[in-house]
Amino acid sequence: MNSWVVLKFGGTSVSSLAKWQVIVDIVKTRIKQGHQVLVIHSAASGLTNLLTEKINSNTSIAKAFCDQINNLAKQLNTQPTSLDTQLHRLMQLDNTDKLDIYQQAELLALGEQCTHTIALEYLTTQLETHSLDPKQWLISSQNDQRSLNSQVLSAKCDIKENPKLKQQLKHNFYLMPGFVASDDQQRTVLLGRGGSDTSAAYMAVQLQACQLEIWTDVHGIFSANPHSIPNARLLLKTGYQEAREIAASGGKVLHPRCILPVEQHNIPLLIKNTNDPLAPGTVLANQHSPTKPRVSAINSRHQVTLVSMESMNMWHQAGFMGDIFGIYKKLGLSIDLVSTAQTNVTISLDNIDNIITKEILAKLKEELSPLCTVEIFPNCSAVTLVGYRIRALADKIAPVVATFADQRIYITTQSSNDLNQTLVVDEDQADKLVRALHEVLIIEDKEIDDFGPTWTELIAETPDPSKLSKAWWQDKRDELLTLGNANSPCYVYDLATIKHQIQQLQTLTAVDRFFYASKANSHPEILKFMHEHQVSLETVSPGEMAQVLQCCKNIKHNEILFTPNFAPVNEYQNALAQGVFVTIDNPALLFENPDIFADHDVILRLDPGHGSGHHRYVRTAGEHSKFGIPATDIKVVANWCVQHRVKVIGLHAHSGSGILDHQNWPRIAEYLGSCLNIFPDAHIINVGGGLGIRENPGDVGLDLPALNTALLHFKEKHPNIQLWMEPGRYLVAHCGVLLAKVTQTKWKGQRGYIGIETGMNSLIRPALYGAWHNIVNLSKLDEETEFTSTIVGPMCETGDILGVDRKMPQTTAGDIILIANTGAYGAVMSSHYNLREPAKELIIF
Numbered sequence: 050m051n052s053w054v055v056l057k058f059g060g061t062s063v064s065s066l067a068k069w070q071v072i073v074d075i076v077k078t079r080i081k082q083g084h085q086v087l088v089i090h091s092a093a094s095g096l097t098n099l100l101t102e103k104i105n106s107n108t109s110i111a112k113a114f115c116d117q118i119n120n121l122a123k124q125l126n127t128q129p130t131s132l133d134t135q136l137h138r139l140m141q142l143d144n145t146d147k148l149d150i151y152q153q154a155e156l157l158a159l160g161e162q163c164t165h166t167i168a169l170e171y172l173t174t175q176l177e178t179h180s181l182d183p184k185q186w187l188i189s190s191q192n193d194q195r196s197l198n199s200q201v202l203s204a205k206c207d208i209k210e211n212p213k214l215k216q217q218l219k220h221n222f223y224l225m226p227g228f229v230a231s232d233d234q235q236r237t238v239l240l241g242r243g244g245s246d247t248s249a250a251y252m253a254v255q256l257q258a259c260q261l262e263i264w265t266d267v268h269g270i271f272s273a274n275p276h277s278i279p280n281a282r283l284l285l286k287t288g289y290q291e292a293r294e295i296a297a298s299g300g301k302v303l304h305p306r307c308i309l310p311v312e313q314h315n316i317p318l319l320i321k322n323t324n325d326p327l328a329p330g331t332v333l334a335n336q337h338s339p340t341k342p343r344v345s346a347i348n349s350r351h352q353v354t355l356v357s358m359e360s361m362n363m364w365h366q367a368g369f370m371g372d373i374f375g376i377y378k379k380l381g382l383s384i385d386l387v388s389t390a391q392t393n394v395t396i397s398l399d400n401i402d403n404i405i406t407k408e409i410l411a412k413l414k415e416e417l418s419p420l421c422t423v424e425i426f427p428n429c430s431a432v433t434l435v436g437y438r439i440r441a442l443a444d445k446i447a448p449v450v451a452t453f454a455d456q457r458i459y460i461t462t463q464s465s466n467d468l469n470q471t472l473v474v475d476e477d478q479a480d481k482l483v484r485a486l487h488e489v490l491i492i493e494d495k496e497i498d499d500f501g502p503t504w505t506e507l508i509a510e511t512p513d514p515s516k517l518s519k520a521w522w523q524d525k526r527d528e529l530l531t532l533g534n535a536n537s538p539c540y541v542y543d544l545a546t547i548k549h550q551i552q553q554l555q556t557l558t559a560v561d562r563f564f565y566a567s568k569a570n571s572h573p574e575i576l577k578f579m580h581e582h583q584v585s586l587e588t589v590s591p592g593e594m595a596q597v598l599q600c601c602k603n604i605k606h607n608e609i610l611f612t613p614n615f616a617p618v619n620e621y622q623n624a625l626a627q628g629v630f631v632t633i634d635n636p637a638l639l640f641e642n643p644d645i646f647a648d649h650d651v652i653l654r655l656d657p658g659h660g661s662g663h664h665r666y667v668r669t670a671g672e673h674s675k676f677g678i679p680a681t682d683i684k685v686v687a688n689w690c691v692q693h694r695v696k697v698i699g700l701h702a703h704s705g706s707g708i709l710d711h712q713n714w715p716r717i718a719e720y721l722g723s724c725l726n727i728f729p730d731a732h733i734i735n736v737g738g739g740l741g742i743r744e745n746p747g748d749v750g751l752d753l754p755a756l757n758t759a760l761l762h763f764k765e766k767h768p769n770i771q772l773w774m775e776p777g778r779y780l781v782a783h784c785g786v787l788l789a790k791v792t793q794t795k796w797k798g799q800r801g802y803i804g805i806e807t808g809m810n811s812l813i814r815p816a817l818y819g820a821w822h823n824i825v826n827l828s829k830l831d832e833e834t835e836f837t838s839t840i841v842g843p844m845c846e847t848g849d850i851l852g853v854d855r856k857m858p859q860t861t862a863g864d865i866i867l868i869a870n871t872g873a874y875g876a877v878m879s880s881h882y883n884l885r886e887p888a889k890e891l892i893i894f
Contacts, residue, residue, distance in 0.1 A: 053215075053258040054084040057227065057249035060094040061266040062323040063164060066124040071323055073175045075264070080176075080221050084259070087181065087218075087252055089227045090168060091245040092160025093121050095755065098712050100157050103143060108719045111143040113762045117755075118163045125171040132166045135159060150201045154237045157202075161226035161245070169224055181223045184231035186214060187251055189238045196381025198404040203241035204230055208310055211255035218256075225252070246307035250318075254310045261311055262319045263303060268507055269320040269331030270295055270302050272491045273347050273483060275504035279821050280854040282491060283501040284331050284345055288338030291345055291435060292318075292331075294468045298433035299348035308333070329501050339499070342441035344434050344490040349479045352400055353385075353429045355459055356413065359393045360421035369420075370394065376416045380409060386431070386471060388460035395460050397431065397473060429459060430479035433471040434486060440467055442490070449485050453478065484819045488853060503854065521546045522786050522867060523830070528893065530827060533788035533865040538807035538888040540876050542570070544578050545894060546784040547872075551582050554779070556753055559760035559772055564610045566738055566777025567593045569873040573600040574892045575781060580604055587775050589613055591620055594629070610775075612654070612701075618642050625649050632701055632735075634677050636686050643693045652699035652733060653678060653686065657720045677702060687727045697728040699773075703737025706778060711752045713739070714774070715759035722767055734767070736760075738775035742782050742870065751779075778873035785872025787812055787888055788827070791864045792843065800837045803857065805866050808842010808849040811879050811888040812871055816848045823869040824852045832858035840866065844883050 056075065062068050072088065079086045091097075095117060099110045115136055122128065142148065142156045165180070172178040189204035227245025232238050240247045246263060253261040270292065271281040287295075289312035296305040302320060311318050311333075318333040339345070363369040373394070377384055382405075386397040398405055410425055417423045434446070440463065450458070450472065459473040474482060491500075521543050522529055532541055554563055564587035565579045571593055579586060580601040587610040588594045597609060606628040613620055614634060621638070622645050624631050633639060634654035639646055656677030678686060690697050700721040704713060714736040721734045743750040764772060789805040814820035824840050826832075834856035842849040851868060860866075879887035 052084055053087065053253075053256040054079050054260050054262065055087045055089065055249050055253040055256065055258045056262045056264060057089045057245055058091065058323065059245065059263075059265045060091040060097070062264055063090045063092075063168065064094040064121065068323060069125060069168065069171060071326065072264075073172070075326065076222060077176065085218070085221050087223045087225060087256065087258075089225050089245060089249045089252060090161070090164060091227055093117070093164045095712070096160035096164065097157065097242075098710075100160055102712070102716065102719075103156065104148060104153050106716075106719060106723070107146060109143055109766075111140050112765075113759055114139060114143075114159075116758060116762075118167070121164070122167045125167055127167050127170040129166045129170045132163060135163050135166060139163075150198055151236050154201050154239050157239055158229045158237050161228045165224065165226040172224060176222060177220065179220050179223045181218075181225035183225055183227070183229045183248060184235065184237065186211070186255065187230035187240075187248065189230055189232045191233060194378060194381070195383060196404065196409075199381055199383075201232075201238050202404060203244075204232070204238040205306070206230060206240075206251055208251045208254045210257050210314070214255050215257070241304070241306070243301075243304040244306075246304035247310075250307035250310040253316050254314050257314065258316055260317050260319060262321060263307075264321050264323045265302060266322065266324060267302060267320075268322045268325065268328055268504075270300060270346065271504060272345065272500065273487045274299075274301075274349075277480060277819070278484060278487055279505045280503045281487070282503050283329065283507065284499060285329060285501045286332045286334070286337035286499050287345060288335060289318075289333055290466070290468060291339065291437065292333045294433075294435040294464070295346045295348065298346075298431070298435055298469060298471070299350035300346060302331075325507070328507060337499070339437040342436070342438040344436040344439070344442060344486075345499070346435045347483050347486050347490065348433050348435070349483050350399060350431045350433070351428075351476060351479065353431045353473060354398045354405055354410070355395055355426040355429050355473060356398065356417075357393065357395045357424040357426070358417060358421040359424075361392055363394065363421070364391050373417065373420060376413070380413055380416070382409070382413065386460065386462045386473070388462055397429075397460070399431070426459065428476055429473050430476045431471050431473050432479050432482045432486070433469050434490065435469045438467050439463065439470045445489060446470070446486070449482075449489050453482060453485075480819055506856065520869065521783070522827075522869065525893070526827060526830060529786065529788060529867065530865055532891060532893075533790070533827065533867075536788075536889060536891060537865065538787065538789035538805070538811060540811075540871065540888050540890045541786050541788060542572065542575060542781075542872055542890065542892050543784045543894075544574070544892065547575065547578060547780060548582065550780045550783065551579075551584060553753065554774075554776060557757045557760065557774070559757050559764050560774045561771045562773045564735075564773060564775045565780055566775050567597060568877060569777035570781045570785070570875070571596055571877055572890055572892070575784075576600040579780070580608070584780075585610065587612055587777075590616070591623065594624065594627075610652075612775075618645060621645065630699075636678055636682050636689075639686065639689060639693075639695065646693070646695045648694050650696045650698045651690075652701050652735065653697055653728070654701045654703070655683065655721065655724065656680070657702045657704060657717055683724060683727060690728075696730050698730055699733025699735060699771075700724055700728065700731050701735035701737065701773075703739060703775065706739045707741045708739045709741040709751050711756035712759065714756060715763055718760065718763045718772070722763065722770070725767070725770075732769060733771045733773060735773040735775065738777050738779070740776050740779040742779055780873075782870045782873040785870070785875060787868040787871045787875060789866050789868075789888070791860055791862050791866060793862060794860055796836070799835065801839075803838045803840050803860050803866065805840065805842060805851070807885070807888050808844045808851065809846065810842070810844060810882045810885050812851060812868065812875050813878050813880075814871075814874055815851050816846075817878075822852065822871060824855050824857075825867050825869070826858050826860050826864050827867040828864040829858040829860070834858050836860070840868075843885065 103110045190207045227248035270284045273281040275281040293308040296303040321330040384396045385399045388395045414423045564585045577600045585608040609629040611624040612632040632652040702717045717736045793804040795802045809816045838857040840852040
């Protein structure tokens with residue numbers, strides 16, 4: 050009998066015809082190798098997010114879902130009749146105001162089920178394909194002691210080898226949707242977000258497969274999140290235990306629950322990239338477990354909830370902890386980390402195994418309060434080092450943690466198996482801590498032979514023209530070298546690139562008006578260029594407004610938006626007097642100054658309750674942000690405005706910067722739209738900016754067509770509303786490069802430092818945000834990049850680092866270094882620190 054191979058493909062791997070053609074090729078290859086193949090797939094990318102939106106906000110998503118699923122069917126040239134039945138059920142659930150927990154599971158399962166229906170019809174045109182029903186073979190455990198929500202939406206199954214299944218499956222190829230299972234009453238249950246990995250592991254065990262392959266949009270397990278740390282290294286091989294700890298600590302390549310089943314049955318697990326099938330991946334197997342102390346990965350998990358319980362009665366009190374933990378069991382809450390003291394126990398709850406709601410936390414506090422003083426800390430982040438014999442590396446870890454002495458570290462825990470150490474910190478410190486630890490424990494450790502190339506190196510080796518836009522500075526290299534040699538250090542802005550970005554945004558036909566966020570780059574020529582190309586201007590200070598009025602002589606006042614934050618009241622007063630649009634985001638400002646705002650039109654900035662973005666410091670919503678009017682104050686503010694003759698003509702929200710999830714802005718629009726009935730005069734919905742750019746080589750970027758489709762769906766429901774957007778960095782980041790001459794170099798073999806004429810005084814984003822910018826030697830652009838370099842500035846600061854572990858050619862003093870994507874938040878954030886002049890600014894066309 051042929052040996053089984055189970056292949057799992059994630060959402061991004063099943064969302065287009067091109068990806069399904071890759072899947073067909075992989076399946077045919079495995080069959081030729083003598084295997085029987087079971088393919089398990091996720092829902093096409095974006096579908097589950099839409100379905101979740103219906104559950105979270107009771108927003109109608111049927112049209113957007115049908116549009117996306119019909120587009121996939123069109124791409125694959127299929128017209129399955131059974132899809133009509135599934136979409137009819139979707140309509141029924143979409144029209145139901147309050148879904149019970151089993152209806153929620155049924156709704157969420159439709160993403161996988163509809164994708165399966167389309168894929169099955171397509172695959173039958175390519176090779177003999179048979180469908181497998183997961184509800185027949187994946188039955189949830191009857192011994193699950195967690196809450197009903199967790200049992201239904203994050204179910205577990207008791208799995209073992211299944212000879213009956215193996216005997217029944219006689220054909221070479223079967224297709225099965227992941228994520229979906231059944232309880233003992235044949236009701237639909239789900240295996241948790243990302244549960245298709247678990248589906249694949251469960252089926253691999255039942256079939257006793259010779260290998261499980263997880264195909265996704267990354268190459269495997271990296272030493273850190275490569276989208277935040279591009280020099281993260283690929284882990285070529287590791288043991289199950291180590292991989293399980295990595296997955297549980299926030300590594301998103303694998304669902305944590307999928308590893309244990311294959312470990313228990315000694316089934317190798319291979320992770321591969323659908324976009325790059327021939328590239329190396331990560332192999333999990335018993336024989337690959339490490340044998341000497343090392344850190345293999347550093348991950349962070351956000352939205353971790355801490356519960357601190359304090360009482361003198363717990364000191365030397367037998368059974369006290371049993372009483373406390375019994376309450377967690379009663380409420381179906383699974384505890385992750387535990388840290389103890391004589392009179393305090395602090396535990397963490399993560400959102401992988403727990404469905405955590407405000408109601409559950411309130412009930413937990415109520416039940417615990419008779420026993421102890423309870424304090425709950427939501428929205429923390431857990432930074433976890435995973436490896437082997439972690440305690441032996443304390444001498445390397447301690448100095449890094451010491452640099453965070455002025456920040457709050459809530460708890461520190463070490464695992465009993467010595468495979469991980471976790472520090473729980475505030476969300477805004479997690480990314481910094483990960484970068485600092487990664488630099489010391491991964492980048493500087495050259496003795497770990499299980500590591501492969503960095504993420505940046507992998508992308509560079511497999512360029513995809515469909516993903517990599519041509520950089521303008523490559524075409525204008527000679528001109529830039531001349532400018533750099535004459536003016537170093539200097540910023541150079543290419544206006545043609547800005548024009549291209551404006552044209553890209555104009556494809557968003559759902560948006561009625563764009564306001565350029567001037568704070569991104571307030572160079573006079575750029576402001577003037579925006580105005581000449583029908584882009585209005587958003588300002589945050591009187592200085593920016595004065596700059597706009599000076600540069601754009603014929604600009605109308607209704608083309609200017611003023612959006613300050615915690616500014617003096619006279620700034621608002623002056624802006625109102627000038628007739629520009631004014632945004633207010635603090636109720637106290639209104640309440641304390643009724644005479645100033647009476648008889649004026651204003652826009653209110655609301656807090657949607659969550660933030661998004663590439664870094665915690667640029668996430669501008671949620672309870673840890675200073676921006677926006679919280680939901681609890683909206684009705685009070687609305688009543689006050691009516692009483693004091695303040696006319697609210699628009700609503701605004703902005704959730705952060707560097708966002709690549711196209712659903713972010715439709716979510717904001719829906720939230721603001723739900724508030725329109727409170728503000729009857731409001732006819733403007735401003736969904737803010739924060740549109741992410743292609744930061745690194747190989748980045749796919751923001752899906753503008755999908756964003757436009759979703760916003761058009763919102764406009765259909767609100768035809769009388771003007772939709773505004775405030776792009777800043779999206780318009781100008783790519784247009785700018787920072788040029789600087791090399792001053793000194795220092796080498797040890799193939800590694801070293803490259804010093805340039807300017808540093809954090811000109812570009813502070815790498816030091817402040819840990820931002821990654823592409824850096825090249827423009828003088829030797831075509832030479833082989835055989836050296837690994839850290840690029841530093843001349844400032845008397847250890848943090849004056851512009852790039853770490855960059856592949857560079859042999860570099861010498863006088864070469865021109867180019868730092869890309871610096872057109873936004875570069876010169877505007879520069880300083881004269883160390884009394885060094887920041888880079889000057891030049892314009893080219």
